[in-house]
Amino acid sequence: AADAGAAAVLVGNNVPGPLGGTLGSVAEGRLPTGGLLQPDFDALLPRAGTPATLVLATRSATITTRNVIAQTTTGRPDEVVMSGAHLDSVPQGPGINDNGSGSAAQLELALRLGSAPPVTNAVRFAWWGAEESGLIGSTTYVRGLTPEARRDIAVLLNSDMLASPNPAYLVYDGDDSDRVGAPPGPRGSDGIERTLRAALEATGVPPQGTDFDGRSDYGAFIEAGIPAGGLFTGAEEIKTPEDAARWGGQAGAPFDRCYHQACDTVANIDRPALDRMLDALAVGVGTYAVDLGGPNG
Numbered sequence: 001a002a003d004a005g006a007a008a009v010l011v012g013n014n015v016p017g018p019l020g021g022t023l024g025s026v027a028e029g030r031l032p033t034g035g036l037l038q039p040d041f042d043a044l045l046p047r048a049g050t051p052a053t054l055v056l057a058t059r060s061a062t063i064t065t066r067n068v069i070a071q072t073t074t075g076r077p078d079e080v081v082m083s084g085a086h087l088d089s090v091p092q093g094p095g096i097n098d099n100g101s102g103s104a105a106q107l108e109l110a111l112r113l114g115s116a117p118p119v120t121n122a123v124r125f126a127w128w129g130a131e132e133s134g135l136i137g138s139t140t141y142v143r144g145l146t147p148e149a150r151r152d153i154a155v156l157l158n159s160d161m162l163a164s165p166n167p168a169y170l171v172y173d174g175d176d177s178d179r180v181g182a183p184p185g186p187r188g189s190d191g192i193e194r195t196l197r198a199a200l201e202a203t204g205v206p207p208q209g210t211d212f213d214g215r216s217d218y219g220a221f222i223e224a225g226i227p228a229g230g231l232f233t234g235a236e237e238i239k240t241p242e243d244a245a246r247w248g249g250q251a252g253a254p255f256d257r258c259y260h261q262a263c264d265t266v267a268n269i270d271r272p273a274l275d276r277m278l279d280a281l282a283v284g285v286g287t288y289a290v291d292l293g294g295p296n297g
């Protein structure tokens with residue numbers, strides 16, 4: 001085979017490719033030359049002297065990915081409080097902050113609540129599949145609901161990245177989602193923002209708002225007019241000096257320097273941040289499970 005130089009290879013799932021990729025992953029690196037390549041890859045390699053960078057999209061496969069949904073046996077099933085986190089991660093790393101942190105938080109909330117808590121409204125936990133492939137799990141779920149089943153969901157709380165190592169303490173900005181269709185007023189996203197802000201403040205950190213920018217699993221809920229909110233400790237964005245004055249940590253560095261990278265391991269978790277976010281979420285879930293009016297609307 002010719003030397004392909006620095007090449008990127010798209011490797012299909014379940015099919016071991018020359019760089020050992022897994023389904024849907026993009027393995028980037030230097031193509032091995034010589035006998036390591038399989039024949040069909042060899043055939044696509046550029047001849048010596050042609051440009052060195054190429055993308056080979058030669059193999060792909062369809063896989064099934066699932067959402068995991070669990071609901072309390074108690075509480076009104078027509079006023080459901082949903083709390084969700086994506087369970088998948090990018091292929092580049094183990095995804096412990098993104099989004100083991102949010103997934104683990106759902107588990108902890110479910111454990112604390114138990115299967116039959118004395119609540120007014122049912123609580124439904126969701127672990128979404130395929131968020132990183134384009135919010136596929138949550139979008140498929142919401143779009144697949146009947147109009148009635150959609151109306152039965154009173155609120156959605158999203159957990160995506162709750163333990164960034166250089167954390168921000170962010171609450172989704174309710175105004176934003178109201179603008180794109182959620183009902184304003186006491187049961188709209190503004191109320192959720194107020195409730196979660198107050199709960200975070202009670203853990204000793206001053207929260208800031210963050211836009212619903214469409215990058216996580218609340219999107220389909222907002223699109224369906226379901227009030228949504230949630231918490232976030234920041235991804236690749238840089239912590240400003242003002243942020244550092246507010247929250248400590250390192251100004252000029254990303255909130256999560258291992259975002260979507262191999263180093264997003266258990267060492268990439270800020271435990272105090274996870275603890276605070278979990279406490280605030282517990283207040284949110286507990287509040288709405290008991291009363292959708294909540295103390296803050």
Ligand code: PHE
Binds near residue numbers: 098160161215235
């Ligand atoms: N959803 C993004 C991801 O999983 C992370 C993110 C969450 C970014 C919220 C912005 C806001 O990679």
Ligand code: ZN
Binds near residue numbers: 090098132260
């Ligand atoms: Zn991600």
Ligand code: ZN
Binds near residue numbers: 098099160161
């Ligand atoms: Zn994520």
